[in-house]
Amino acid sequence: MAVADTHEIHDDHHHDHGEFIAHHFDGPEQQFDSGKLGIWLFLVTEILFFGGLFVAYTLYRSNHPEIFEQAHVFLNKYLGGLNTIVLLFSSLTMALGVRAAQLGKNKNCAVYVLITMVCAAVFLGVKAVEYSHKWDMGILVRSAFNLTYTHPAPVTSVGKWLHVSDYLVYISVIPTLLLVGFLVASLMGKLMEKNVFSKFMLGLSIMVGGYFLGVGVGLIFMDVAEGGANESHASIQTADQPLMLHAMTQETREDASHDENHDKTAESHPAADHVDGQAHHEEHAHAGGEAFSAHHPDPEKLSRNVGIFFSIYYCMTGLHAIHIIGGIVVLSWILWRSLLGQWRSDYFGPVDYVGLYWHLVDLIWIYLFPLLYLID
Amino acid sequence: MSDHSENLPAFCHPASPKLLYAVFFALIFLTLLTVAVSALGPPMGMPRAFAFPIAMIFATMKAFLVCAFFMHMWWDKGFNILAFLSSLLFVSLFIGMTLMDTSHYQDTIEAFDVQQLTGVEIAE
Numbered sequence: 001m002a003v004a005d006t007h008e009i010h011d012d013h014h015h016d017h018g019e020f021i022a023h024h025f026d027g028p029e030q031q032f033d034s035g036k037l038g039i040w041l042f043l044v045t046e047i048l049f050f051g052g053l054f055v056a057y058t059l060y061r062s063n064h065p066e067i068f069e070q071a072h073v074f075l076n077k078y079l080g081g082l083n084t085i086v087l088l089f090s091s092l093t094m095a096l097g098v099r100a101a102q103l104g105k106n107k108n109c110a111v112y113v114l115i116t117m118v119c120a121a122v123f124l125g126v127k128a129v130e131y132s133h134k135w136d137m138g139i140l141v142r143s144a145f146n147l148t149y150t151h152p153a154p155v156t157s158v159g160k161w162l163h164v165s166d167y168l169v170y171i172s173v174i175p176t177l178l179l180v181g182f183l184v185a186s187l188m189g190k191l192m193e194k195n196v197f198s199k200f201m202l203g204l205s206i207m208v209g210g211y212f213l214g215v216g217v218g219l220i221f222m223d224v225a226e227g228g229a230n231e232s233h234a235s236i237q238t239a240d241q242p243l244m245l246h247a248m249t250q251e252t253r254e255d256a257s258h259d260e261n262h263d264k265t266a267e268s269h270p271a272a273d274h275v276d277g278q279a280h281h282e283e284h285a286h287a288g289g290e291a292f293s294a295h296h297p298d299p300e301k302l303s304r305n306v307g308i309f310f311s312i313y314y315c316m317t318g319l320h321a322i323h324i325i326g327g328i329v330v331l332s333w334i335l336w337r338s339l340l341g342q343w344r345s346d347y348f349g350p351v352d353y354v355g356l357y358w359h360l361v362d363l364i365w366i367y368l369f370p371l372l373y374l375i376d
Numbered sequence: 377m378s379d380h381s382e383n384l385p386a387f388c389h390p391a392s393p394k395l396l397y398a399v400f401f402a403l404i405f406l407t408l409l410t411v412a413v414s415a416l417g418p419p420m421g422m423p424r425a426f427a428f429p430i431a432m433i434f435a436t437m438k439a440f441l442v443c444a445f446f447m448h449m450w451w452d453k454g455f456n457i458l459a460f461l462s463s464l465l466f467v468s469l470f471i472g473m474t475l476m477d478t479s480h481y482q483d484t485i486e487a488f489d490v491q492q493l494t495g496v497e498i499a500e
Binding site: 028029032033036037040041043044047048051052054055058059062063077078081084085088089091092094095096098099102103304345346348352355356359360362363366367369370374375376 | 383384385386387388389390391393396397399400403404407408410411414415424427428431432434435438439442443445446447448452453455456459460462463464466467470471474475478479482492
């Protein structure tokens with residue numbers, strides 16, 4: 001459709017506005033077009049918002065390409081690829097959801113929107129695995145960057161029980177509380193015979209379940225990627241065996257390491273072992289099996305500014321993750337209204353607008369993935 | 377492109393599911409291709425340095441597919457498309473203009489590096 005001829009819709013200028021047509025609009029089409037222009041302008045501000053970070057990235061990369069060469073080995077391109085596919089799939093279901101709303105098929109729309117929300121939560125779960133893995137290794141923003149290559153043994157009981165990073169446990173506290181809350185609310189709704197509310201809350205619980213699915217898939221995926229030996233950093237899973245052993249024997253080993261051979265010392269204090277880090281890494285590659293790969297750059301040879309790459313990485317992916325969370329919130333609103341059956345062929349604007357936002361979040365990830373994960 | 381039936385209002389353009397699925401599979405294909413190029417190196421004996429531009433070209437192709445079909449830009453009003461494309465223009469201006477004026481403090485940074493290296497204490 002070309003630029004709208006606004007006079008066209010005056011032909012049947014009626015004022016028996018439908019249920020959701022605001023009175024200041026001439027009709028559904030004008031309302032739809034206004035909303036659409038509004039969401040496009042919002043997306044423009046979003047692009048400019050992210051544009052600032054892309055400027056930081058471009059400047060730093062063009063001036064210091066060596067930092068990017070050194071830093072990218074700490075990112076797992078297979079996990080990034082997995083997340084890309086999850087987001088692309090969520091974009092497909094979102095587009096199908098918009099189509100369902102356009103045809104007035106509210107039930108289908110609710111299902112598609114829910115799948116989109118689950119994908120969003122899976123994305124966050126994988127991201128949680130990625131982030132916690134980096135925090136464990138001391139890969140933080142520049143001011144806190146303190147690379148250790150090792151994973152500290154979990155301290156929390158859940159961390160010990162599941163053999164996962166403590167940070168992952170901390171991050172997962174909120175989703176766990178949400179899951180319990182949504183399930184209880186769904187049950188309450190059922191008991192009080194508020195069916196739509198109960199369904200909605202059940203949908204939200206399924207969505208939060210997606211987060212835990214993402215965590216599980218992320219952990220397994222990291223494991224598999226490690227096995228392929230293409231990846232250059234240790235995963236939580238593969239580090240499990242030596243890590244647990246390490247945890248159980250840490251105290252005795254530290255005592256023993258003073259009079260034992262160099263290999264043991266290196267295992268107990270890998271980061272502190274500045275003198276011959278290279279030797280340590282070679283030894284480790286043989287002794288420690290899959291856990292630590294020989295691809296690791298020597299910490300002494302890393303630029304002091306490698307952390308700046310991770311400052312940029314955390315800002316870009318963090319802002320993107322905030323957008324994913326925002327997307328989940330607005331998608332729940334769409335889910336709620338789908339369950340109420342409010343979409344019709346002449347009123348589906350909100351689904352379309354939220355869909356556009358969701359596709360933009362996907363679009364930004366399409367660029368973030370090669371820019372951050374595929375540096376070679 | 378869209379199965380536009382008679383009883384739908386003029387502004388309602390449901391995209392055909394076939395098209396949406398085709399776009400999705402094209403996106404997945406391009407993603408896998410990008411990862412393959414990054415992992416195995418560019419094809420046909422191209423230099424290694426080409427991997428990154430190739431990845432960006434694929435990303436732009438993916439962005440086009442998402443914009444045109446998932447975001448319905450193909451059927452959208454010209455003004456909306458103009459607004460969207462103008463944001464890309466402004467971002468490229470932002471990046472381009474800033475790139476022309478960098479390294480102003482590079483001397484200071486290098487002096488600091490030298491001081492760090494020659495000083496008693498080597499950083500971190």
